[in-house]
Amino acid sequence: MTQTPGKFVSSYLLYLLAASSEAASHQFHARVRELGLRVPEWRVLACLYDQDGLMITQLARYSLMEQSRMTRIVDQMEKRGLVVRKSDEGDGRRVRVHLTEAGQKLSSDVVEEAREHERTLLSALQEVDAERIKPSLERLLDSLNSWNSAKQ
Amino acid sequence: MTQTPGKFVSSYLLYLLAASSEAASHQFHARVRELGLRVPEWRVLACLYDQDGLMITQLARYSLMEQSRMTRIVDQMEKRGLVVRKSDEGDGRRVRVHLTEAGQKLSSDVVEEAREHERTLLSALQEVDAERIKPSLERLLDSLNSWNSAKQ
């Protein structure tokens, strides 16, 4: 293992997960920045691509970040014309975030690039069995989430 | 899948990796903060636990962060008496970071907690085959790293 110096870190589950995530994302995140987006903004676009009109809180959870940070990211994306806020009829506390036309175009484009990058990545990962890695991670994530919920 | 709204994100490899890492680390990182450490500081302690006297640059790479950020994290840890800088004899550019006695004690303690947390976590992950997850991730990480190097 060329990545870490000693015995503990290089085989520590939390390190392996963080480092794998970082290594897998590195190139694509650079591409995202080339496209003039920051990673959190790309995450918002991806969430809204899947389901338009999500609440700030949901966007924050799905994008793995804090609510107040998401509020400011949505501020910036709104100023830039990628999304608009609409208040939820029926619950005045909620703010629904919608893609603008420009936001839709950009999110589709970047999602397409993400899919292509993912294909490339998976085809490069023959050793780990590309077909199994995603189902494995899905099960891992489910288990982790239920374990975490149980602990709350 | 309860985590994400739509079809793209919830099965996107980079999301699965980031979310798994986040979900796996969440509880332990909260514990790290209880112990008065920030996550990057804990990473430094873990690296130096494995190999004392690493350079700033190495610590940054192993801890998955930028060099200038690591410089400032080491500043703080030094002020706090957890590490000391020593200049490398033989290469005056290099700064070697060493654990103090307090730093050694703390790093051993937290590494021990990390090991215990990892055992708990792995034993909770029966569904994904605890014995295979780490070797799989090690292979995944190796593949990702060599793919990334090839791309540079």
Added chain:
DNA sequence: TTAAAAAATATGAAATTTCATATATAATGA
């Protein structure tokens, strides 16, 4: 040997992120 390039670290300034809390609305329960 010496100029140029590379490597390691540090730092100023701008931007982002965090933390605590404010504000507004909705839900709950006596």
Added chain:
DNA sequence: TCATTATATATGAAATTTCATATTTTTTAA
């Protein structure tokens, strides 16, 4: 109903992070 609690979002201020670049030392190559 009305007070209390919970939920959703926003915001000020402090802290951290990023980005570009300065500084110092070493390596390279002519």
